[in-house]
Amino acid sequence: xxxxxxxxxxxxxxxxxxxxxxxxxxxxxxxxxxxxxxxxxxxxxxxxxxxxxxxxxxxxxxxxxxxxxxxxxxxxxxxxxxxxxxxxxxxxxxxxxxxxxxxxxxxxxxxxxxxxxxxxxxxxxxxxxxxxxxxxxxxxxxxxxxxxxxxxxxxxxxxxxxxxxxxxxxxxxxxxxxxxxxxxxxxxxxxxxxxxxxxxxxxxxxxxxxxxxxxxxxxxxxxxxxxxxxxxxxxx
Amino acid sequence: xxxxxxxxxxxxxxxxxxxxxxxxxxxxxxxxxxxxxxxxxxxxxxxxxxxxxxxxxxxxxxxxxxxxxxxxxxxxxxxxxxxxxxxxxxxxxxxxxxxxxxxxxxxxxxxxxxxxxxxxxxxxxxxxxxxxxxxxxxxxxxxxxxxxxxxxxxxxxxxxxxxxxxxxxxxxxxxxxxxxxxxxxxxxxxxxxxxxxxxxxxxxxxxxxxxxxxxxxxxxxxxxxxxxxxxxxxxxxxxxxxxxxxxxxxxxxxxxxxxxxxxxxxxxxxxxxxxxxxxxxxxxxxxxxxxxxxxxxxxxxxxxxxxxxxxxxxxxxxxxx
Ligand SMILES: Nc1ncnc2c1ncn2[C@@H]1O[C@H](COP(=O)(O)OP(=O)(O)OP(=O)(O)O)[C@@H](O)[C@H]1O
Ligand SMILES: [Mg+2]
Numbered sequence: 001x002x003x004x005x006x007x008x009x010x011x012x013x014x015x016x017x018x019x020x021x022x023x024x025x026x027x028x029x030x031x032x033x034x035x036x037x038x039x040x041x042x043x044x045x046x047x048x049x050x051x052x053x054x055x056x057x058x059x060x061x062x063x064x065x066x067x068x069x070x071x072x073x074x075x076x077x078x079x080x081x082x083x084x085x086x087x088x089x090x091x092x093x094x095x096x097x098x099x100x101x102x103x104x105x106x107x108x109x110x111x112x113x114x115x116x117x118x119x120x121x122x123x124x125x126x127x128x129x130x131x132x133x134x135x136x137x138x139x140x141x142x143x144x145x146x147x148x149x150x151x152x153x154x155x156x157x158x159x160x161x162x163x164x165x166x167x168x169x170x171x172x173x174x175x176x177x178x179x180x181x182x183x184x185x186x187x188x189x190x191x192x193x194x195x196x197x198x199x200x201x202x203x204x205x206x207x208x209x210x211x212x213x214x215x216x217x218x219x220x221x222x223x224x225x226x227x228x229x230x231x232x233x234x235x236x
Numbered sequence: 237x238x239x240x241x242x243x244x245x246x247x248x249x250x251x252x253x254x255x256x257x258x259x260x261x262x263x264x265x266x267x268x269x270x271x272x273x274x275x276x277x278x279x280x281x282x283x284x285x286x287x288x289x290x291x292x293x294x295x296x297x298x299x300x301x302x303x304x305x306x307x308x309x310x311x312x313x314x315x316x317x318x319x320x321x322x323x324x325x326x327x328x329x330x331x332x333x334x335x336x337x338x339x340x341x342x343x344x345x346x347x348x349x350x351x352x353x354x355x356x357x358x359x360x361x362x363x364x365x366x367x368x369x370x371x372x373x374x375x376x377x378x379x380x381x382x383x384x385x386x387x388x389x390x391x392x393x394x395x396x397x398x399x400x401x402x403x404x405x406x407x408x409x410x411x412x413x414x415x416x417x418x419x420x421x422x423x424x425x426x427x428x429x430x431x432x433x434x435x436x437x438x439x440x441x442x443x444x445x446x447x448x449x450x451x452x453x454x455x456x457x458x459x460x461x462x463x464x465x466x467x468x469x470x471x472x473x474x475x476x477x478x479x480x481x482x483x484x485x486x487x488x489x490x491x492x493x494x495x496x497x498x499x500x501x502x503x504x505x506x507x508x509x510x511x512x513x514x515x516x517x518x519x520x521x522x523x524x525x526x527x528x529x530x531x532x533x534x535x536x537x538x539x540x541x542x543x544x545x546x547x548x549x550x551x552x553x554x555x556x557x
Contacts (some may be wrong), residue, residue: 139321140319140320140321141326143288143321144317144319144321144322144324144325145323146312147286147288147312147317148312148313148317148336148337148340148385149312149337149340150340151309154340158336159325159327163325163326163327
């Protein structure tokens with residue numbers, strides 16, 4: 001079932017990315033295109049840029065926050081842990097536009113401020129979920145692990161991480177989906193990606209151009225979501 | 237020499253003393269039942285033995301070496317431990333759960349497989365269970381797996397914290413019987429916590445009775461009968477303790493088949509057919525139901541013997557278990 005969903009999303013996506021040129025050509029028969037706003041970059045290039053801008057910061061955030069979450073769990077005390085949890089919750093309420101805007105003075109225009117903003121935005125929910133997930137492993141289970149003679153790291157890798165993974169994945173899911181859509185905002189600070197046609201389309205009242213940018217973003221977000229749906233359905 | 241000797245052990249959580257000068261020796265190959273009311277420190281004591289809990293003062297010597305001499309993790313790998321909450325790992329199937337300690341000890345996989353097969357054979361679980369996950373097991377099956385997991389590396393010493401606590405009485409009895417059979421073969425040194433007096437009577441070589449972190453009495457089940465007048469002992473074990481004690485003695489093991497075959501033709505006595513697992517308690521129930529003051533116990537071989545109220549006490553005293 002989940003595979004059907006994934007396949008459907010992918011085929012729609014491919015169809016859209018490579019077939020959109022024909023739609024544009026058809027459309028231009030009725031409404032002649034204004035040459036000034038013809039998009040010069042091919043759609044698949046924009047998609048590729050978008051993926052890099054959204055995924056690289058998210059994966060980096062996963063690595064960093066999973067590692068620091070584990071360290072916090074093994075060596076940290078209760079106060080540090082609850083600090084991480086509340087920071088994570090605050091971070092989520094912070095609008096990503098604001099983070100992107102704030103990072104411009106530091107890093108200037110381009111892809112970098114956007115990626116940094118998305119990275120910061122993803123670190124907090126994943127860190128929070130790592131810490132919560134690890135501390136929510138039932139006491140009976142950690143006691144059993146300790147009682148059988150596992151040391152701290154054996155407990156972490158053999159017992160706690162596998163059990164905390166669904167909670168961590170929930171954080172990753174939120175971060176990934178938000179970042180795929182938030183990456184479009186990068187266009188306002190000079191980053192590439194699918195934000196470019198969207199922003200340009202809005203400026204010129206060109207619906208077709210907005211659709212050209214939004215549809216792939218939507219499909220990518222849906223696909224990312226379906227990746228996680230498979231996992232949680234299997235575990236439940 | 238005692239396998240485990242605990243001396244003057246103190247442990248307090250804040251102001252509250254969980255262990256208050258507890259001393260006890262457990263012999264090698266002995267199944268010692270630790271019994272007492274909730275909160276008297278039974279779990280704490282077990283956890284002191286495998287150093288899950290650091291005690292304040294006193295000493296615990298295991299196989300001639302103070303436990304504080306061992307490296308914590310290595311000590312625990314060498315002791316079978318069933319925790320009160322069962323605590324099976326939900327992301328591992330039954331096989332992997334049982335294999336945890338052998339894998340920590342880096343046994344080769346074939347040896348683990350062999351060991352699991354052997355454990356399975358003595359446990360009443362089938363091979364189909366090996367691929368199941370804990371959530372697919374019934375409460376009784378999960379507790380069996382918990383016990384097997386503790387037995388996996390064939391440790392000489394076992395600490396069992398209410399291993400059959402979460403099972404209904406009927407299943408519980410099956411598990412107890414299985415465990416007793418297993419223990420008779422394996423002869424482990426076991427400290428077994430319970431607060432079920434019947435369980436203690438059935439399983440124990442000796443019963444250690446605990447109250448508020450102290451040892452009140454330690455003796456064979458039959459020996460405690462004489463001390464029921466001492467306040468706490470009588471209160472906890474119950475005044476009907478002698479009656480419960482009867483269920484410890486299986487008629488088949490009393491070795492009276494074929495003796496005393498007389499009066500078999502006396503038609504007046506109620507007949508009771510001897511069944512496997514029948515205990516002196518069942519016999520007494522039969523006596524109470526009977527019209528006269530004797531019943532005729534018939535064996536499957538066709539022999540019969542006449543048993544009266546006074547025989548029951550004699551049988552019990554003559555029993556060696
Ligand atoms: N980690 C802990 N922190 C504070 N107090 C504790 C802790 N563990 C146990 N205690 C206290 O120590 C006392 C003994 O606890 P323990 O768990 O040993 O009791 P128990 O005899 O095993 O009880 P039960 O039969 O209910 O399992 C209890 O009063 C309990 O409240
Ligand atoms: Mg307890």
